[in-house]
Amino acid sequence: MDDKDFATMMQSTLGLAGIVEDQQILEAEQVMDGLIRFTLQLEKACDDVIDEMRGDKRPEELINAMMRSNVLASQFHADDLMAVNMRAGKNFSQLIGVKDAQLTAEASADVMVWLRIAGQTLIATKLLFQTSILYGRAPNGKLLDQSED
Numbered sequence: 176m177d178d179k180d181f182a183t184m185m186q187s188t189l190g191l192a193g194i195v196e197d198q199q200i201l202e203a204e205q206v207m208d209g210l211i212r213f214t215l216q217l218e219k220a221c222d223d224v225i226d227e228m229r230g231d232k233r234p235e236e237l238i239n240a241m242m243r244s245n246v247l248a249s250q251f252h253a254d255d256l257m258a259v260n261m262r263a264g265k266n267f268s269q270l271i272g273v274k275d276a277q278l279t280a281e282a283s284a285d286v287m288v289w290l291r292i293a294g295q296t297l298i299a300t301k302l303l304f305q306t307s308i309l310y311g312r313a314p315n316g317k318l319l320d321q322s323e324d
Contacts, residue, residue: 210304214301
């Protein structure tokens, strides 16, 4: 495979190798529950960011929403999302705690990039969940309970 083609197909939306390694001690259902929680947190954060951008554009509310899913993002190695959050944290730091602060151009750009990366992360998370169900294995490689209730 050509290196350029390989680079095009590379992504760091979710780090599967990291998930397998870091979550090996967890039960399959715990990992799947984590994927669901991550998805729900990220969907809520996206909705909150969009609502805030349509409304008052308060920097503190925006950055809080953007950072909400950081713990689960790190557990599922959502490296792209974490990188955007780190950059946004730097650009928003001067706006936090400042009365009537207005978004800077850099902070606004960070929000737009965050929304795009968050959307990609949501797709990857949902695909990982569905693929896991299809193959009967959690992302950490453990077998899912196949019994029907």
